[in-house]
Amino acid sequence: MAAVLSILMPVLGEPLSVGSLTLWAIVVTLVAIVTLYSNNYGLIADPRLRGGRFASVALWVSAIAIMALGVYSIVQVFSD
Secondary structure: OHHHHHHHOOOOOOOOOHHHHHHHHHHHHHHHHHHHHOOOOHHHHOHHHHHHHHHHHHHHHHHHHHHHHHHHHHHHHHHO
């Protein structure tokens, strides 16, 4: 998602630049966290999983971080 936003709306520098990717990765991560904590997401709203809120948020944040690092690595490989 961060890479798509960086290409469509580069904020800091060129599309897929480190600055633009970093900013969009942070924005996407914050939006995901806010969505999860607002209880407007089906997984968190499920009463059977109420106690697993922290684990669910940690899972989503780590998944987004891994995707951001993957995109960053790809950009580094092709920018050389």
